[in-house]
Every structure is written in C-alpha cells, then in structure tokens.
Amino acid sequence: MPALVIQTSFLGDTVLTTPLIAELASRGPVDVVVTPVGATILRGHPAVRSLIVYDKRGTDAGIGGLRRLARRLRGERYEAAYLAQGSLRSAVLARAAGIARRVGFDTSAGRILYTERIHYRRDAHHAERLWRLAAGDDAPAPAADVLRPRLYPGADERTAVDALLGDFACGGPLVGLAPGSIWGTKRWPHFAALAAGLAEVRFVVIGSADDTALAQAIIAAAPGPPGPPGPPGRVLDATGRLSLLASAELIGRCAALVANDSAPTHLASGVGTPTLTLFGPTVPGFGFGPLAPRSESIGLEQLACRPCHPHGPMTCPLGHFLCMRSLEPSRVMTRLRNLLVPITTS
Numbered sequence: 001m002p003a004l005v006i007q008t009s010f011l012g013d014t015v016l017t018t019p020l021i022a023e024l025a026s027r028g029p030v031d032v033v034v035t036p037v038g039a040t041i042l043r044g045h046p047a048v049r050s051l052i053v054y055d056k057r058g059t060d061a062g063i064g065g066l067r068r069l070a071r072r073l074r075g076e077r078y079e080a081a082y083l084a085q086g087s088l089r090s091a092v093l094a095r096a097a098g099i100a101r102r103v104g105f106d107t108s109a110g111r112i113l114y115t116e117r118i119h120y121r122r123d124a125h126h127a128e129r130l131w132r133l134a135a136g137d138d139a140p141a142p143a144a145d146v147l148r149p150r151l152y153p154g155a156d157e158r159t160a161v162d163a164l165l166g167d168f169a170c171g172g173p174l175v176g177l178a179p180g181s182i183w184g185t186k187r188w189p190h191f192a193a194l195a196a197g198l199a200e201v202r203f204v205v206i207g208s209a210d211d212t213a214l215a216q217a218i219i220a221a222a223p224g225p226p227g228p229p230g231p232p233g234r235v236l237d238a239t240g241r242l243s244l245l246a247s248a249e250l251i252g253r254c255a256a257l258v259a260n261d262s263a264p265t266h267l268a269s270g271v272g273t274p275t276l277t278l279f280g281p282t283v284p285g286f287g288f289g290p291l292a293p294r295s296e297s298i299g300l301e302q303l304a305c306r307p308c309h310p311h312g313p314m315t316c317p318l319g320h321f322l323c324m325r326s327l328e329p330s331r332v333m334t335r336l337r338n339l340l341v342p343i344t345t346s
Contacts, residue, residue, distance in 0.1 A: 001079035002029040006094060007038060008054055009085040011244070012288065014038040015266040016127045017084045018149045019142075022047045023134040024082070031076065033069070033093070041244045041267075044152045056089070066093055073097035082133045086110055103133050126287040148291045151270030153249035160246040161253065168204070168236050173255035175336070176273070177203050177218060178264035180211035180239075183312035185321065186260045187214075188278045192221035193329040194258065195235060198336070202234050204254065206247055206264055209240030256339045258332065261312070265290050274339050276332065280323035281312040298335055300327055 003024045007017045014034060024030045025047035033052045034042060042048055054060055054069055070093055080101035081094035086108025094102045095113050104110060106117040119137050121129055127147045132139065162169075175198075179191040195203050195218045203222070205215035215237040224233020238250060244267070251257055251264065252271035259265045259275060261282050268275040268290060275290035279299035282288070283306065289297050300306065306323045308316075316323075 001077060002031055002049065003027070004031050004033065004073065004076070004078040004081045004094070004097075004099065005084055006033040006081060006090045007084040008033060008035050008056055008087075008090065011037055011041060011263040012266040013085070013126070014041055015149045015151065015263075015270050016288075017130050018042075018045065018047070018151070018270065019127050019147050020082065020084060020130040020134055021045070022150065023131055023146075028079075031078075033073075037244070041151065041248070043245055044154045045150070046152065047150075054093075066096065069093060070096035073099070083108065083110060083114065084130050084133065088113075105129070105133075122287075123285075124287060125289065125291070127291060129287065144291075148272070149266065149270040151245065151248045151267065153245050153252070153271070157243065157246040157249040160242055161249045164238055164241055164250070165204075165236070165253075168202075169253075171202055173202075173340070174253065175201050175203050175340070176206050176251050176254040176257040176259075176264070176268075178206045178257060178259035178262065179214040179218070180207040181260045181262040181312070183262075183281075184314040185281045185309075185316055185324065186262060186312040188260055188280065188324050188327060188332075190327070190329045190332070191258070192218045194332055194336075195222035197329055197333050199234075201340075202236075204236045204238050204250065206251060206257075207239040211239040212237065215239045256336065258336060261288060268292050269295070276335055276339060278324070278327060278332065280321075280327070281306060281308045281316075282310070283307045286310065294339060296335060296339065298327070298332065299323070 007014050029049040031050040033054050039051045039053050074097050078099045081099040083090050083104030088110040091110025091113035102114045103116040104114045105120040107120040181187050219235045222234050248267040248271050251268050251273050257268045257273050257275045261279050265277045269292045272292050274294040277290045277297045284297045
C-alpha cells in the first residue's frame with residue numbers, strides 16, 4: 001500500500017522533506033500533498049509517485065477545499081500518513097481521508113489526532129527530524145548522505161539556465177549570491193560590498209523578482225572591466241528570470257553560494273553546492289543550516305540578543321539590527337575564499 005506525506009509548509013521545509021520521501025520510497029510508492037510552490041520544486045523527483053497540490057490559501061481554501069481533497073485521498077487507501085507539516089488542518093485532512101495510521105511530531109498542533117508521535121529533537125537538523133517520522137525514534141543516527149536533500153532539475157530547467165547564462169558561462173567558475181528573504185531581519189545588508197571586494201570572482205544573483213533591486217545594487221557596486229563592448233560584466237542578474245527548479249539548476253552550476261538563512265540555502269543542499277549561510281536573528285542550532293558537502297555557517301556568536309525569533313522578525317526588536325549589520329564583509333570574504341580554494345587550485 002502507498003504512503004502519503006503531507007508537507008504544506010515553507011519551501012525550505014519542502015526541500016528538507018526529501019530524505020523522508022526517499023526513506024519511504026525504499027519501501028513502496030509515495031504520494032506527497034504540497035502547496036503549488038512545493039509542487040514546482042518536487043517536479044521530476046524519482047521518489048515521488050504523485051504530487052497532490054493543495055492550494056490551501058487559494059482554490060482549496062476553507063472547509064470545502066479540505067473536504068474535496070479528503071474525498072480524493074480516501075480512494076487511494078494509504079497505509080499511513082506522515083505529517084511533515086504539523087498543523088491541525090493537516091491532521092484533520094489525514095483523518096478525514098480515512099487514513100488509519102497518522103504519524104507526526106509530539107510537539108505539533110495536530111498531535112491530538114495522530115496515532116503515532118515521534119519525539120521532536122530540538123538538537124537535530126530538521127532533515128533528520130523529518131526522516132525520523134519514517135525511521136522512528138530509536139533508529140541509529142543516519143549518515144550525512146542519507147540526510148542530504150535531493151532535487152532533480154530536468155531538461156526544461158537545463159535549457160532555461162543555458163539560455164540565461166549565454167556567454168557568461170564561458171568565463172570560469174561562478175559564485176551565487178542570494179541576498180533576499182521574506183523575513184526582513186534575515187537579509188544581510190553587505191552583499192554589494194562583498195561583490196565589490198572580490199574583484200577576481202564572477203557572481204550570479206539568485207532570487208525572485210522581489211530581489212531585483214538588491215541585484216541591481218550589487219551590479220552597481222561590482223561593474224565589469226572598462227573597455228569596448230564584449231562579454232558581460234562580473235555580475236549577472238538572474239532574479240525573477242527562472243522557475244524555482246531552474247534556480248536550483250543554476251545554483252548547481254555554481255562553485256559556491258552565499259545566502260541568508262532562507263530557501264536558496266536548501267536549494268543548494270538539494271543540488272550539492274557548497275554554501276556559506278549567513279545567520280542573524282536565527283542560528284544553525286534551530287536545525288536549518290546548509291547540508292551540502294563543505295558548507296559552512298557564519299554569524300555573530302557572541303551577540304547576547306540572538307537568537308531572537310524562530311524565523312526572523314521583519315524588524316529588529318531592539319532597533320539596532322547588529323546581528324546582520326555588524327557581520328563584516330571582510331569576514332564573509334575570507335570564509336568564501338576558503339570555500340573556493342579547491343576550485344581555484346584544481
């Protein structure tokens with residue numbers, strides 16, 4: 001009988017659910033309930049039999065949408081539902097779908113409707129926490145490779161990135177920059193200074209259309225060499241020009257990625273790109289650090305007021321924003337150069 005994973009949370013959480021999906025797929029078919037955005041990033045994943053889109057804030061909003069989806073799921077006769085998103089709504093959906101075995105975390109809002117509760121390990125990476133929904137509390141600690149997320153860009157994504165890069169792909173290794181975040185205090189304000197200070201590096205800025213102004217500031221700070229028209233400058237703006245899965249393909253072509261504690265970090269983990277993640281109001285100990293080989297995290301560990309929020313508030317509660325503003329570009333440059341040493345010396 002097939003298994004059902006319900007994951008309708010943030011994009012990064014969806015990426016970090018792929019080790020759980022892979023574990024379940026080793027036993028049998030797996031279907032996944034996801035948001036419309038989550039469906040775009042899991043497209044083509046070989047461990048997923050079927051993606052079931054739940055537009056909980058759009059066409060499937062309210063009790064009517066939940067009932068329609070529950071009726072659809074009821075006909076699949078799932079062996080178990082794994083509640084990777086722990087809301088009461090997700091738990092109600094699984095129960096209304098007639099799924100007798102419902103597995104989730106002992107801290108989740110919907111736990112009253114679970115038949116099995118897995119301990120939420122606050123000291124573990126979230127990828128391991130999710131994996132344990134299938135593996136169980138008593139499973140030995142998994143190898144790093146088991147917990148690394150996997151994404152699978154296809155031919156469409158490769159074609160889109162080829163067209164975007166054009167001649168820019170011919171100038172040697174690229175470093176990705178992801179300056180955006182939906183959480184205001186997670187945005188490191190010195191990406192432009194980083195690009196300006198690394199004159200030997202070529203960058204591509206990755207993000208949504210909302211991040212285009214940030215990309216243009218980086219381009220202005222790090223223009224290409226003067227002279228007659230020729231190859232593009234040192235910075236390419238890819239913001240708003242690619243799908244999420246194509247953005248993962250682009251990140252996969254980079255020698256390294258510098259990102260805030262946000263979704264691009266997890267996209268990089270899914271394609272194996274070494275990542276330097278910048279932590280301000282949050283900390284890696286929350287369980288959302290980078291998982292690609294050779295990745296690192298950096299932040300102001302000695303700052304007494306951090307962490308201040310599980311996600312990162314839109315504005316600094318104390319008004320000074322020191323956790324990001326005082327994270328100096330020179331420190332980030334040094335760490336990035338260390339990440340690039342195997343590339344530049346090979």
